[in-house]
Amino acid sequence: MTDHQAYAENQYPHLRQATAAFEARLRGQLIRPQDPDYEAARRVYNGMIDRRPRLIARCVDVADVVAAVNFARDNELPLAIRGGGHNVAGFGTCDDGLVIDLGPMKGIWVDSGRRRALVQAGCTWGDVDHATHAFGLATPGGLVSTTGVAGLTLGGGIGHLSRKHGLACDNLLAAQVVTADGRILTASRSENADLFWGLRGGGGNFGVVTSFEFELHSVSVVLGGPIFYALDQCDSALRFYRDFMADAPEELGAFFAFLIVPPGPPFPEHLHNQTVCGIICCYAGSLEEGEEVVKPLLEFGPPLFQHVDRVPYPLLQSAFDPIVPSGLHHYWKADFMPELSDNAIAAHVKHGPGIPTVQSTLHIYPTDCAVQRVPAQESAYCHRQARFVHMIAVASPDPEQMPAGIEWTRGYWNALHPHSTGGSYVNFLMDEGDDSVRATYGENYARLVALKNKYDPTNLFRLNQNIKPTM
Numbered sequence: 357m358t359d360h361q362a363y364a365e366n367q368y369p370h371l372r373q374a375t376a377a378f379e380a381r382l383r384g385q386l387i388r389p390q391d392p393d394y395e396a397a398r399r400v401y402n403g404m405i406d407r408r409p410r411l412i413a414r415c416v417d418v419a420d421v422v423a424a425v426n427f428a429r430d431n432e433l434p435l436a437i438r439g440g441g442h443n444v445a446g447f448g449t450c451d452d453g454l455v456i457d458l459g460p461m462k463g464i465w466v467d468s469g470r471r472r473a474l475v476q477a478g479c480t481w482g483d484v485d486h487a488t489h490a491f492g493l494a495t496p497g498g499l500v501s502t503t504g505v506a507g508l509t510l511g512g513g514i515g516h517l518s519r520k521h522g523l524a525c526d527n528l529l530a531a532q533v534v535t536a537d538g539r540i541l542t543a544s545r546s547e548n549a550d551l552f553w554g555l556r557g558g559g560g561n562f563g564v565v566t567s568f569e570f571e572l573h574s575v576s577v578v579l580g581g582p583i584f585y586a587l588d589q590c591d592s593a594l595r596f597y598r599d600f601m602a603d604a605p606e607e608l609g610a611f612f613a614f615l616i617v618p619p620g621p622p623f624p625e626h627l628h629n630q631t632v633c634g635i636i637c638c639y640a641g642s643l644e645e646g647e648e649v650v651k652p653l654l655e656f657g658p659p660l661f662q663h664v665d666r667v668p669y670p671l672l673q674s675a676f677d678p679i680v681p682s683g684l685h686h687y688w689k690a691d692f693m694p695e696l697s698d699n700a701i702a703a704h705v706k707h708g709p710g711i712p713t714v715q716s717t718l719h720i721y722p723t724d725c726a727v728q729r730v731p732a733q734e735s736a737y738c739h740r741q742a743r744f745v746h747m748i749a750v751a752s753p754d755p756e757q758m759p760a761g762i763e764w765t766r767g768y769w770n771a772l773h774p775h776s777t778g779g780s781y782v783n784f785l786m787d788e789g790d791d792s793v794r795a796t797y798g799e800n801y802a803r804l805v806a807l808k809n810k811y812d813p814t815n816l817f818r819l820n821q822n823i824k825p826t827m
């Protein structure tokens with residue numbers, strides 16, 4: 357317990373009583389700083405984040421979430437909501453407040469006939485892919501299986517299937533939400549449609565989502581994996597990637613990367629720890645057609661290494677997990693790009709080869725086809741005109757490597773930013789202030805403020821990429 361927390365407990369005995377009453381209402385566990393589980397429970401994915409909440413409520417059902425929201429509001433405690441805890445800005449935890457940890461809420465119900473899945477808010481994408489794959493179905497999710505469904509979907513959600521089936525939030529059919537006043541609402545196109553609009557990209561600003569209903573698609577075995585090219589070919593590889601993607605069928609998800617080859621299987625020893633560039637692909641359609649589609653990617657270069665094969669979709673979705681375990685230190689910068697222009701390519705060629713650690717990345721994700729078919733005003737997720745989003749990330753288990761890595765990230769981002777749409781992707785933002793949030797939401801910002809005024813006028817849900825109410 358920090359001095360501040362001890363002081364508050366002594367100064368405010370009513371808080372002790374209110375906490376006891378709250379705990380009596382909870383079915384889940386309430387963790388305090390003196391509890392043995394506290395150290396592990398306060399941590400989030402980004403090891404750089406070191407916050408000490410006063411209480412962590414591990415909610416097991418919607419009633420627990422209602423009790424927790426009411427308790428935080430009535431006692432004016434800072435409130436953090438945690439789905440998978442992957443947010444690099446660390447919004448899944450807080451100092452001196454209450455964390456609502458949805459981790460225990462892991463139910464998934466698949467209705468294969470109607471191609472729907474009802475997913476509780478503590479699930480990861482690994483949980484969802486596992487459950488839906490049994491039916492030969494999937495919905496677009498993130499590229500690392502340990503990422504939370506909740507945060508990723510509420511910010512948009514870009515993945516291998518996005519060119520064909522859109523963002524995760526484009527596949528959201530309904531959500532159950534506990535609002536700041538403790539009500540339980542359903543948000544869909546026909547019920548509380550304004551809230552439904554805000555949930556699809558607006559992050560955790562409007563309430564605690566307790567479950568998500570997703571549309572599912574026929575996806576089972578895909579053709580996918582990495583293809584690496586020599587670093588001195590990166591200029592031509594980037595141009596080739598740009599031109600190839602312009603005509604590629606939307607069944608193909610393929611992102612460009614600079615990376616240091618991890619020192620282990622399946623990578624050949626002579627490439628271990630070498631900096632390369634590459635394309636990671638996933639063809640989710642007829643596998644025979646896919647083999648023809650990816651042929652040019654396998655012929656360009658020729659590649660130093662390729663591992664493209666027929667794999668169950670969940671296997672590809674978890675292929676990166678070992679490289680990015682929880683607890684690494686992370687610092688990220690990102691932007692939406694209208695196109696991969698010659699100027700942007702020049703910036704990549706200058707900065708990409710300087711990637712500092714084996715866990716660091718430059719990724720360029722395509723956000724065209726199905727993502728662009730949704731009008732920008734249709735959901736809170738903005739920048740639908742962007743064909744790509746890039747993410748520059750330094751990551752390391754060693755905090756001493758971070759200052760140089762952060763400098764690399766910022767220098768790289770500064771070189772690319774003038775060629776961007778001017779806004780970033782909310783799920784890749786660190787805590788970068790109000791101007792970044794405004795730029796991220798662009799023309800949708802005013803409507804989001806109006807929604808915030810309606811659903812959370814006192815800004816109870818403010819530990820996020822915050823849309824500030826004006827009331």
Ligand SMILES: Cc1cc2nc3c(=O)[nH]c(=O)nc-3n(C[C@H](O)[C@H](O)[C@H](O)COP(=O)(O)OP(=O)(O)OC[C@H]3O[C@@H](n4cnc5c(N)ncnc54)[C@H](O)[C@@H]3O)c2cc1C
Nearest residue numbers: 439440441442443447448498499504506507508514560565
């Ligand atoms: C290794 C890694 C891989 C990633 N890959 C991808 C990717 O492929 N595609 C992509 O689009 N993004 C990706 N991301 C970014 C990811 O979308 C964000 O980090 C996202 O915030 C993670 O969601 P979470 O639930 O795990 O995080 P959390 O830290 O738990 O939450 C993130 C934010 O959402 C809010 N929130 C969480 N749950 C709820 C809820 N139930 N109701 C209301 N608000 C809630 C939190 O308050 C917080 O502000 C990746 C991140 C990491 C670290």
